[in-house]
Amino acid sequence: MRDAKILMIGWEYPPNITGGLGVACKEIAKNIASLGYNVDFIVPKLHGNEEEIDGIRLLDIRKVWELLGSNEKAELIKENETILESLPERLMFSPYFSPGKKQERSPGITWSSQYPENMTQELSEKIPEIAGGYGPDLYYDIRMFSKIVSLLGEKIRPNIVHAHDWMTFLAANELKRKKNIPTILHVHATEFDRCGESGNEEIKRIEREGFESADRIVSVSEYTKNIIRDKYGIDENKIDVAHNGISPTAEGRENWGENNITDPIILFLGRITHQKGPDYFVKAAAKIVREVPNVKFVMAGSGDLQNRMIELAADLGLGGYFHYTGFLNAEKAHRLYSMCSVYIMPSVSEPFGLTALEAMSHNLPVILSKQSGVSEIVHQCLKFDFWDTDSLAEKAISILKYGPLREEIGNQAKAESERINWMSTAKKIAQVYRSFL
Known part of the structure; x- marks a missing residue:
């Protein structure tokens, strides 16, 4: 089923990146598409300077918002306040900031059932501000992103959901819960890699629950596979390894x-x-x-x-x-x-x-x-x-x-x-896809 529809969920996409995650996501999507799969790749925000690649449709929150009907938009407005009320204080810092540095909570959108049209307009202005990255609104952004992605998934009905790293795991889990779509979590790094034993417990919880819920897990190395097994208690038979590659265009x-x-x-x-x-x-x-x-x-x-x-x-x-x-x-x-x-x-x-x-x-x-x-x-x-x-x-x-x-x-x-390339990575991932198609 080479023409299967894959929904990839990411947090950044080249050239607007902070590290290797975005590079890996693009190269994986590019080579998966070259194998004949149809890839919808969603990130919080596109900047307009991304490369157009055959077989990949790039989406962001702004584009998804335009696809939604009025009822779906109203649902998001209500969900916005629920998210703000449920965010605990322990989420007011992130591993991407210095330990102990408190971040201010996003003010979000105020919901009023008496003025849904006004609230829809207000949220439509707020939505593009969910811009990815790792700023002070990170946890709000992740929760809101997951709700928007789940609505997208209901519209496009992918055959497989392929989510990259913990920021996208809530979105993947939401789709699996609502539509039972086969879900693959791609682990580029765990919280133990980023921060050791002193990492953020809430992020570890998100990772653990994601690993437990996912149908399959793809790790970038045996090293990472062992961490997922030993630190999160996940059966190693659920984990496939697909090492990263390098672009063949890299020059000496x-x-x-x-x-x-x-x-x-x-x-x-x-x-x-x-x-x-x-x-x-x-x-x-x-x-x-x-x-x-x-x-x-x-x-x-x-x-x-x-x-x-x-x-x-x-x-x-x-x-x-x-x-x-x-x-x-x-x-x-x-x-x-x-x-x-x-x-x-x-x-x-x-x-x-x-x-x-x-x-x-x-x-x-x-x-x-x-x-x-x-x-x-x-x-x-x-x-x-x-x-x-x-x-x-x-x-x-x-x-x-x-x-x-x-x-x-x-x-x-x-x-x-020169012998290590992204196509080898993509072929290993495609083997995982085929087990669900």
């Missing part, structure tokens, strides 16, 4: 132009959060500079630990060695890869690690944490336990000091990256 460093940089540069690229292990990168840097004094370090990305990492580097006497770029779009990230000598991914808990594959595609030697999903499928790289900064430093020093070694590792990494 020579395609991004020459540069005049002579000093070696070691790169960290990712969110500067606990999960990504930036402190281990900085601590290893202090050991590397003793052997390679002309080395420089770039931390590309943003996150709640950024200021702390700047302070740590300064405390270790590394202030002059570090450069901080903030978040980079895809083009700037590719150019940065081409300028660097080594890429380090020191993640504490990494469900996959797309940036490692991107770096490899640029002939860049990669040193990555064993506590990552990507380490399961790549072999032309060096690996270490995230806490072992001595091992990390030794590997980086060896690569920087021995040019032939650096060149050989980079070339082998490039060749290996």
